[in-house]
Amino acid sequence: MKNQKKFRYSLNSKAFIVGAVIIVLLLNAILISLNDKIALEIDFTEDKIYALADESKEIAGQIDEPTEILILTSGVDNEILSMVKNVLGNFGQHNSKITIREVNVVKEPAAVQAYAKELETLSQFSLIIRQSDRYEIVNSQDYFSQNGFSYIERLVTTKLATFVDGIHNATILFTKGHGEQVSEGNVGILEMTGYEVGQIDTLTEDFPAAEDSVVIISCPQVDFSVEEIDKLDAYLDLGGNVQIYFDPVYCSTELPNLVNYLSEDWGLIRNTDIVWDMSQMIENSNYMLAQMSDHEITAPVYDSQKRVGYGPANSIGRAPEKPANVTIHTLLKSYDSAYAKADIQTAISQGSMEKASGDAEGPFDVLVAASRENENVAGELHVGHLVVSGSALIFDALTADTRFANEDILLNSISWMQGGESSITVRAKMLPGGSMSVSKTQFWTWLVILVVVVPLAILVAGILVFVKRRYK
């Protein structure tokens, strides 16, 4: 009888244990699978790095065929993989047609055999996004910028957009042959946004189709010929889009043909001065804060309260007489505290950028947008768009820093030129963490306090308690 009771208890006990283990495994399995479908997390990162932007949700929502995102791994689990899975998981949660799968390229070579050629250049945690027989590659080397920003969401969204019908981004062509200085960072941002970026030699090549392109003249140091100016004008007449970046430091050449064209045909004057504002300097840089003016381009970032910076700039003035078919809007201007030295030589001879007598008083326009209507012989109306910047640095280093709205202004200006359509402007996200400034002395002081003094003090306290109790 006693043995029977013992046996029953033992059986019950074992059943209980097995049941508990199964329940724990089952509940975890359910939660893990639920996590693929619904968001079971709260994002505490400052820049909401794991929350999808509206543009990403929109693109993900438009995927209507099964699309698989393969994460290429070698079986190693680390923070980057977790971060990538976290971001991608959001796409999967938004549209069940998007599935995420980790592929161990060492153990499952067959799964990626079709991409053998691409694999040679890809790093660990790169992505293959595939839909039926089409695929796109995202190289993990492009995930993060050197100054701590994540482009994962933007890259994936841009690639997913290629599977969505009706999304077509413009071609952006940088002119060459005039000593232009093109920011590599800018090119990277434009490419990541889905634009096709190339070059055009305006002397020997024809301008592209006006409606699908943007031509950028970035910091030219050699003037454009009359023929080139005529081609440029014809392109704008057909509704073309042109951005011109001047700069008083990097390209201070006078460029009479280009400057005269802007003045006579667009009513815009590129001054050769140098705008500076000591009271609006951005910490540890040569950038100054600018004021945003209300316009279609600036409106989306106006409410974000993000700042916009500009480097030393040529002020952009208005010609006394402006063609009637041209409309000009200021996008960015300096603060009232800004002043302008006559030119870079004056600044050098003064030996300082401090305000001096004879300097012109601010504010000054440093970024303007203009549009020009033109009716052709057939009665068709074309609107050409022009953006002129007095500082090439407006769209340079600060565009990679999401604390500033420079990138948004660049992408919005391109979007405005295309009638507000076609671009996917998913922002880069600031990665968690920042930097500290610790001197060597401080480092060694904390090392001694934290690693030696504190643990030793606790240990001594323990020994004292032990000894006291022993000899009590």
Add this chain to the structure above:
Amino acid sequence: MKAIYKRELRAYFKTPVGYIFLSVFIFFAALMFVFINMGAQQTSMSSFFSNVGLIFVFVIPVLTMRLFSEERKSKTDQLLLTAPVRVSDIVFGKFLAATTVLLIGVAATMLFVPIMELYGTPAVAETLVGYLGLFLLGVFFVALGMFMSSVTESQVIAAVSTLGILMALWLLSGMSLQFSEILAGSLHFLGAGLDWLLDFISINARLYDFTLGTLNFVPVFYFLSLAGLFVFLTIRVIERRHWK
């Protein structure tokens, strides 16, 4: 339960165990903080959290080894088991006491955040999520260590076996075995199951979730459910002995 909890907590600080645990843990955690964060001049503590988990593997067995094995060896467990308290209260009391000591250790390392504030601007919310993950990992380890202590009367065996299991879990997390590839054909289903299990016990991956600055309820539930399971198993072990 309150009485057991107080008794156990007092025991940690009347013997050198609590002090040794705290000083060793703080020593290694501080060493990592100083070199990973202050040395590299970065305020992100994600690398710190990933590495501190490894310190737990070594120090938590010290914290849990005596919980039941000492009572069993000195036969005081018989007194405890015949006292008018439920077995679950005994187990929970001891578990909470060990968890409190763990919490003191983790909380002490939270002083690193104001130190970073002196020289930079750490993201406090993200860091606190990391600390939560670290604490939950510790809670799971404590529960497992307590279970191991309940099955043996030797403190050394309890400590070594806990260390062995925790080390195995830690190492398995970093392994890239793919059973579904190894076990082909009709055994593929078994392979897939083993892959899932291997992925399931990957504690590193769960900890990484916290180091990213997101509070994901899946790893929270994972650590709590496993801790709960081992507390339950400990109760069963003690009850079984009680019936015997």
